[in-house]
Amino acid sequence: MGILTSEHPSIPGFRGNKANFRDIVETGRRMGVLVFVFTPNGVRDSASEIVGFTRHPAVKGWVRLSFPKPHVVYNRIPDRKAERQPAEQTTLRMFLESEDTRLFNPRFFNKEELWHWTANDDTLKYLQPVTEIWGDQATLTHFLDRFNPLYLKPVSGKAGKGIMQIKQEANSYLLTFVTGRGRELKRFRTRFSRILYEKVNRLTNGERYLIQQGVSLVQYNGHPFDLRTLVQKDSEGEWDVTGLGIRLAGKQGVTTHVPRxxxxxxxxxxxxxxxxxxxxxxxxxxxxxAVAAARAIERQSGHALGELSLDLGIDRNHRFWLFEANAKPMKFDEPLIRKRSLERIIQYAVYLAEGRERSAHS
Ligand SMILES: Nc1ncnc2c1ncn2[C@@H]1O[C@H](COP(=O)(O)OP(=O)(O)O)[C@@H](O)[C@H]1O
Ligand SMILES: [Mg+2]
Structure with missing residues (x-):
């Protein structure tokens, strides 16, 4: 199995979460699967040989070697910007079209397409908070009339970046938002929806945003929380929940992200x-x-997926909500979920590789 990522000028020469890649390589070795990391630069035209990186117990760090064309490619290109680069696009296309290599999770999702996929599915549509594209003031007014709180989210955001929350209090609107990477929350209060609208518009900074019904999450010890589920295909190619974790918001938290x-x-x-x-x-x-959502999203996206993480919320009436699905799940900190998730990736790769063999010989 090859893990596809992007180039980096300094050693070891590639981007992405190296500790994660190391764990996958080592899990592969234990399970009898050779795993290596490669970038578009390591792929020769015919791709019959790939220059990549792996690890060996006898050697410290990553070793650069030449590998045969992989049976399976696990796409871990680190972000959307890298994914858009011509070299990355060429490599993705090459493996997607290849008859003897199976590539899974070919690209990032954005929250706008997820919104449409969810709305188009008979089970998922009931899980979706009411959503619109952020735009004119009439839309904001309409949402303010119907919901409290409101959420604003960049369609290409992740890890809470750019998320804003609007709360309507007795005589004013309270806008809470995070800037940059930090955990510091900023607040802006106004009595006028016009001023609120202009402030939000400035903060969106030209990025495409969704405006969304806010859900009042259940709380534990005064902390709202939501559920992070990791759904992966197993050794039979069937979707299954590998783990379910709980993320509690901090005091005054707008999101439940641990770094925030x-x-x-x-x-x-x-x-x-x-x-x-x-x-x-x-x-x-x-x-x-979670399993129903993974199935529906895979169907609607039109791509072969091997794993997804889903953010689910439960509100105070114990109703479920789906906030988003991520095609590049972050690693879970819970040791048991972590261990299982690594094994599942390898098991699924074996399943794909065996399917490939069968179709090649039939
Ligand atoms: N409509 C909403 N109502 C209540 N909380 C929300 C809503 N949307 C997002 N959140 C909170 O913010 C977190 C991050 O939102 P999410 O859509 O997953 O964006 P990101 O890509 O930044 O993780 C969610 O896990 C949830 O805690
Ligand atoms: Mg999220």
Whole structure:
């Protein structure tokens, strides 16, 4: 299996989460699968040979070697900007069209297409907060009349970047937003929707944004939380939930991201405390919805997917909501989920490679 990422000028020569790649290579070795990392630069025209990087217990760090064409390519190009580069596009296309290599998770999703996919699916449409493209003031006014709070999200955002929240208080609107990478929240208060509109417009900075119904999430010890589920295909090529984690928002948090002051919670502790006798049923429902969402998103995206992470919310009436799906899941910090997720990637790669063999010989 080749892990496709982008070039980097300094050693080891590629971008992405190296600790993650190392764990995948080592899991592969334990399970008898050769895994290497490569970039578009390492691919020769015929791609019969690829220059890439792997690890060996006898050698420290990454070793650069020549590899045969992989049976399976796991796409981990690190961001959308890199994905748009001509070399990355050429490589992706080459492997997507190749008869003897299977590539999965060919690209990033954006929140706008996810919104349409969700709206088009009979199960998922009920999970979707009401959403529109951010634009004129009439849209804002319409949302202010119907919902409190509201969320504003860049269609190509991740990890909470650029997210804003609007709360309507007795005599004013409170806009809370994060800037840059930090966990610091900024606040802006005004009594006038016109001024609120102009402030938001300035903050969007020309980026495409969604405006969305805000969901009042259930809380644990005063902290709102949501669910991060990792859904992966297994050794039979079937979708299954590898793990479900809880992310609690920090004090005054707008999102539940750990780098933004959120924290990790254990479902086995939190579900019974928050949901009492309903805990078991809600937990199973979360797993069911996650698998249904993965299936629907794969179908609608028109691409072969091997894994997805989904952000699910439960509101105070115990209704489920789907915030987003991510085709490049971040690594989970929970050790058990982490271990299983690595094994699943290898198992799925083996499944794909065997399918490839079968079709090549039939
Ligand atoms: N409509 C909403 N109502 C309530 N909370 C939301 C809403 N949308 C997003 N959030 C919160 O913000 C977090 C990040 O939103 P998400 O859409 O996943 O963007 P990102 O790509 O930045 O992770 C969610 O996990 C959730 O905690
Ligand atoms: Mg998210």
């Amino acid at each position: 002051g959120g924290s990790i919670g254990k479902p086995e502790n939190i579900f019974p405390r928050v949901f009492g006798s309903e805990a078991k049923q809600l937990y199973s429902r979360a797993l069911e919805l």
